Amino acid sequence: MGLEPNANIRSQLREKVMTITDRFLSGIKEAPAYVAPDKYSLDSLQINLNEKGHNPDDVFAEIEKYVDLPGINPASGNHLGYIPGGGLYTSALGDYWADITNRYAGIFYADPGAVKIENELIRWMIDLVGYPPEAWGNLASGGSIANLTAIIAAREAKGITPENVRKAVIYLSDQTHHCVEKALKIAGLNFSIVRKVPMNADLKMDPTQLELLIKKDINDGYLPFLLVSSAGTTDSGVIDPISDLDRLAKENNIWHHVDAAYGVFFLLSESCRSALLDMKKSDSLVMDPHKSLFLPYGLGVVLVKDREVLKKAFSYEANYMQDATTDDLEVSPADVSPELTKHFRGLRMWLPLKIHGLRPFRSALEEKHLLAKYFYYEILKIEGFEVFRAPEISVVMFRYRPENDEINRYNQKLIKEIHQDGRIFLSTTTVSGEFWLRVAILVFRTHKDAIDRTLSLLNEKVKEINSHPDFVS
Numbered sequence: 134m135g136l137e138p139n140a141n142i143r144s145q146l147r148e149k150v151m152t153i154t155d156r157f158l159s160g161i162k163e164a165p166a167y168v169a170p171d172k173y174s175l176d177s178l179q180i181n182l183n184e185k186g187h188n189p190d191d192v193f194a195e196i197e198k199y200v201d202l203p204g205i206n207p208a209s210g211n212h213l214g215y216i217p218g219g220g221l222y223t224s225a226l227g228d229y230w231a232d233i234t235n236r237y238a239g240i241f242y243a244d245p246g247a248v249k250i251e252n253e254l255i256r257w258m259i260d261l262v263g264y265p266p267e268a269w270g271n272l273a274s275g276g277s278i279a280n281l282t283a284i285i286a287a288r289e290a291k292g293i294t295p296e297n298v299r300k301a302v303i304y305l306s307d308q309t310h311h312c313v314e315k316a317l318k319i320a321g322l323n324f325s326i327v328r329k330v331p332m333n334a335d336l337k338m339d340p341t342q343l344e345l346l347i348k349k350d351i352n353d354g355y356l357p358f359l360l361v362s363s364a365g366t367t368d369s370g371v372i373d374p375i376s377d378l379d380r381l382a383k384e385n386n387i388w389h390h391v392d393a394a395y396g397v398f399f400l401l402s403e404s405c406r407s408a409l410l411d412m413k414k415s416d417s418l419v420m421d422p423h424k425s426l427f428l429p430y431g432l433g434v435v436l437v438k439d440r441e442v443l444k445k446a447f448s449y450e451a452n453y454m455q456d457a458t459t460d461d462l463e464v465s466p467a468d469v470s471p472e473l474t475k476h477f478r479g480l481r482m483w484l485p486l487k488i489h490g491l492r493p494f495r496s497a498l499e500e501k502h503l504l505a506k507y508f509y510y511e512i513l514k515i516e517g518f519e520v521f522r523a524p525e526i527s528v529v530m531f532r533y534r535p536e537n538d539e540i541n542r543y544n545q546k547l548i549k550e551i552h553q554d555g556r557i558f559l560s561t562t563t564v565s566g567e568f569w570l571r572v573a574i575l576v577f578r579t580h581k582d583a584i585d586r587t588l589s590l591l592n593e594k595v596k597e598i599n600s601h602p603d604f605v606s
């Protein structure tokens with residue numbers, strides 16, 4: 134097929150894609166949340182390109198069969214593992230539109246409207262978290278790149294150079310998302326000293342311990358410069374004591390970055406809002422619209438309180454870009470991020486927010502928090518289960534206490550059974566050598582029926598395992 138299909142062919146192709154994706158959405162309630170990769174052979178998914186092209190029907194059918202089914206189904210309301218995603222339809226339309234027009238969203242003069250849309254979204258998020266108007270940010274591809282951007286801003290702002298990098302100290306906890314350490318490495322800060330601040334029993338970073346570490350580091354001639362806290366943590370969903378941590382950071386001239394990739398949009402929910410307000414004290418933060426704003430994957434945002442820092446860290450002048458000096462009108466994304474040419478990803482966030490309005494987001498987030506509480510109370514009613522703590526946002530860690538089995542081994546069996554079943558998807562974690570299952574409730578399609586299904590599935594599997602003491606799946 135030629136590269137410019139005519140209107141008729143475009144309509145046919147579009148119709149086919151719409152039929153398949155609509156079929157996906159109509160079946161989403163019944164579809165498994167997880168299909169173990171070993172249940173599927175991908176051997177016939179081969180590139181085998183030819184000169185004239187394959188029949189689109191075959192190409193589409195292959196994707197429907199081999200891509201849309203095996204593995205985790207992130208669009209399913211029964212996906213309660215890791216930090217789930219979502220996939221708002223209106224956002225998909227934004228991607229479609231942005232790809233058709235292919236607007237150049239990196240530089241203001243190339244597409245003033247696209248950049249204005251991105252910047253309006255940044256201003257809205259600055260306002261949402263309570264940063265001052267001098268703050269700025271960037272729409273990146275995800276939380277990992279957004280964290281990297283903030284860490285580079287911190288490195289520049291605090292004057293970390295090859296001369297002092299080995300004396301520089303960074304404070305994290307064992308619950309900090311691993312992408313932060315990855316970002317430190319990419320940013321050349323793997324030569325610095327990373328201290329894991331001890332946590333309290335709730336897995337929150339302990340400010341008293343942080344204070345002791347900072348004092349000792351200063352006494353020993355080191356250079357404390359960066360603190361990364363979380364709101365909430367990916368594993369256990371708890372919010373670090375942001376305010377106390379921030380005070381210590383300010384007293385010691387340390388950059389305080391809050392990784393709020395998971396939790397931040399719960400600012401929109403009445404019940405969780407107050408627990409998240411202190412984030413505004415930080416120097417930078419990360420928020421993932423592809424998590425708690427239910428967008429499809431591909432959007433994580435960094436905000437930095439002092440926009441000059443962000444510009445200093447990322448702006449670059451190239452001779453061939455000399456026409457592009459309209460910075461006084463609107464900040465160009467290319468001047469505050471590692472990217473130049475970029476997808477016009479503002480549109481995938483703009484359309485849902487504008488079309489749905491804020492109310493459905495508020496109530497969906499409120500619902501996720503209430504469902505987590507519901508799960509917490511209900512799982513305790515099933516004999517043998519225990520929970521780590523009540524959910525602060527929408528994650529609950531829990532496990533079964535068997536009478537005649539080693540606890541970790543038992544819970545590993547349990548999750549294996551849940552995964553083989555596939556109707557719902559849960560993930561696990563290990564804290565201080567203890568194996569826990571967790572529910573993370575964040576898909577906008579997750580409602581009470583999914584939680585009830587989860588509870589009865591757990592009940593059923595536990596009974597099955599208990600009635601076969603030597604059971605090995």
Ligand SMILES: *Cc1c(COP(=O)(O)O)cnc(C)c1O
Pocket residue numbers: 216274275276277278280310312363365366367392393394395421433
């Ligand atoms: C998901 C997550 C990240 C990583 O973000 P990606 O969008 O997956 O790159 C970082 N921090 C926290 C707290 C997260 O939950």
